[in-house]
Amino acid sequence: MTKLTKVSFGKLGAPSGGVAMILAAEGLALGSQTQAFVAGMEGGFERAAKVAGFTGKSGTSLDLIAPAGIPVDRLIVVGLGKAEELTDEAWLKLGGTVQGLLAGAKADKATLLLEITPEEDVSAQACATVAMGAKLRSYSYDAPKAKKADDESPEMIRLELAVANVKDAKKAWAAAEGVADGVCLARDLVNLPPNLLGPVEFAKAASDLTKLGVEVDILTEKEMKKLKMGALLGVAQGAARPPRLAVMRWNGGKKGDAPLAFVGKGVVFDTGGISIKPAAGMEEMRGDMGGAAAVTGLMHAVAARKAKANVVGVIGLVENMPDGNAYRPGDVLTAMSGTTIEVLNTDAEGRLVLADALWYTQDRFKPAFMIDLATLTGAVIVALGHLNAGMYSNNDELAGQLEAAGKATGESLWRLPLSKGYDKLIDTPNADVKNTGGRTAGSVTAAQFLQRFANDVTWAHLDIAGTAFGPPKNEINQSWATGYGVRLLDRLVSEFYER
Ligand code: BES
Ligand code: MN
Numbered sequence: 079m080t081k082l083t084k085v086s087f088g089k090l091g092a093p094s095g096g097v098a099m100i101l102a103a104e105g106l107a108l109g110s111q112t113q114a115f116v117a118g119m120e121g122g123f124e125r126a127a128k129v130a131g132f133t134g135k136s137g138t139s140l141d142l143i144a145p146a147g148i149p150v151d152r153l154i155v156v157g158l159g160k161a162e163e164l165t166d167e168a169w170l171k172l173g174g175t176v177q178g179l180l181a182g183a184k185a186d187k188a189t190l191l192l193e194i195t196p197e198e199d200v201s202a203q204a205c206a207t208v209a210m211g212a213k214l215r216s217y218s219y220d221a222p223k224a225k226k227a228d229d230e231s232p233e234m235i236r237l238e239l240a241v242a243n244v245k246d247a248k249k250a251w252a253a254a255e256g257v258a259d260g261v262c263l264a265r266d267l268v269n270l271p272p273n274l275l276g277p278v279e280f281a282k283a284a285s286d287l288t289k290l291g292v293e294v295d296i297l298t299e300k301e302m303k304k305l306k307m308g309a310l311l312g313v314a315q316g317a318a319r320p321p322r323l324a325v326m327r328w329n330g331g332k333k334g335d336a337p338l339a340f341v342g343k344g345v346v347f348d349t350g351g352i353s354i355k356p357a358a359g360m361e362e363m364r365g366d367m368g369g370a371a372a373v374t375g376l377m378h379a380v381a382a383r384k385a386k387a388n389v390v391g392v393i394g395l396v397e398n399m400p401d402g403n404a405y406r407p408g409d410v411l412t413a414m415s416g417t418t419i420e421v422l423n424t425d426a427e428g429r430l431v432l433a434d435a436l437w438y439t440q441d442r443f444k445p446a447f448m449i450d451l452a453t454l455t456g457a458v459i460v461a462l463g464h465l466n467a468g469m470y471s472n473n474d475e476l477a478g479q480l481e482a483a484g485k486a487t488g489e490s491l492w493r494l495p496l497s498k499g500y501d502k503l504i505d506t507p508n509a510d511v512k513n514t515g516g517r518t519a520g521s522v523t524a525a526q527f528l529q530r531f532a533n534d535v536t537w538a539h540l541d542i543a544g545t546a547f548g549p550p551k552n553e554i555n556q557s558w559a560t561g562y563g564v565r566l567l568d569r570l571v572s573e574f575y576e577r
């Protein structure tokens with residue numbers, strides 16, 4: 079459903095015909111092939127840069143139409159910034175910027191000379207990261223419309239990256255492309271309207287991963303009743319559409335190795351239930367399955383790149399609706415763990431879904447760790463905005479690894495506290511726990527609630543309410559949904575858990 083850029087790799091050399099793109103570091107430093115190429119312009123390049131005030135700063139560019147002396151129709155120069163500051167994230171954003179410039183120029187084919195300075199080649203990994211940035215930027219949600227808007231932009235942009243080591247770059251891209259596809263899958267799931275993506279349709283999307291070698295089981299209401307998942311089923315009981323629990327398994331590691339488990343909140347639409355939400359902005363709650371989308375995208379990623387790890391994804395798929403049969407404030411539910419939960423607000427439903435999904439995951443899989451993702455609270459947006467996910471963990475090592483993966487991918491997160499004092503806020507005389515902790519520290523008390531269902535397994539919780547959808551458009555994403563979490567967790571797996 080998306081119109082993507084197709085990336086290929088070729089040898090470094092002078093491009094001819096069509097659009098050529100080159101990189102210039104700050105101070106107008108060029109790679110050797112690039113230097114040789116623009117030498118054909120006999121000083122025209124330097125003159126144009128000077129007149130335009132282009133110095134190679136990152137985020138800037140220079141567009142030269144029909145440049146004299148070189149055999150191309152258009153030369154787009156992209157600023158690299160300081161060569162020594164080229165992090166993974168910088169390469170990713172560069173790829174996005176390149177794609178944005180091509181789309182803006184309505185070009186359907188271009189060659190990018192990918193080199194930094196005469197002394198330094200771009201690593202194969204960085205080449206793949208540029209390609210990923212371009213692909214992520216080119217993603218657009220294909221909205222269901224009878225009449226497509228008049229759009230002169232090409233169906234597909236073909237971007238050739240001219241690199242020092244074609245073989246290694248291709249190999250790195252084969253893996254990275256699988257991750258990019260996982261991000262696009264997560265974005266599609268979040269962007270889809272709630273009538274077209276209910277629990278059953280979402281479960282079908284999870285089942286489609288069998289094509290990549292993922293084992294998928296879908297639990298129906300009947301099976302969840304047998305397992306006594308009273309918390310998840312309590313949320314689901316007001317909806318006409320039945321719930322599902324999708325279990326995805328990628329067995330790329332050693333047989334018998336404890337799996338890495340990822341658990342997602344998949345509320346396909348959150349009206350708030352009987353504690354109904356205000357009308358304004360309620361349509362955003364079509365994205366309340368962003369955690370489940372990230373887990374599904376991650377399963378796609380690890381399977382597509384054949385990760386050498388055992389990975390489990392579990393997603394709780396429900397709809398939260400007000401109805402004559404809906405659960406109410408004051409109800410006491412019994413979760414699969416046996417814990418009783420007093421419902422004080424039916425809009426605090428995500429934690430109920432996760433309570434059973436987390437308990438089930440640790441009980442069935444005995445994972446090495448469990449990480450859940452959920453668009454869980456408005457409070458985390460108040461605290462951190464759209465720039466960081468809130469991270470909670472009962473384990474400093476796992477928290478540190480997540481922080482490192484966040485830095486490397488640019489999918490940022492910020493650790494927030496868990497403590498006995500916060501945990502007390504969800505005690506109640508009427509049950510073992512209540513589902514809200516009052517007005518203060520809303521994201522923290524939600525995390526404390528989840529911790530009670532992690533059963534001392536190494537665990538982290540990512541509150542992605544602010545990062546899954548709705549942030550301003552940027553270099554690598556122009557759509558409402560971000561796919562946040564797929565690249566982050568794929569990185570966590572590849573950097574710390576693969577052998
Ligand atoms: N899905 C919402 C949280 C949310 C809000 C996600 C905005 C993305 C954007 C969640 O189910 C919810 O309604 N949380 C309540 C909890 C409260 C009732 C304790 C909230 O945050 O207000
Ligand atoms: Mn809610």
Ligand code: ZN
Nearest residue numbers: 345348366428
């Ligand atoms: Zn919700």
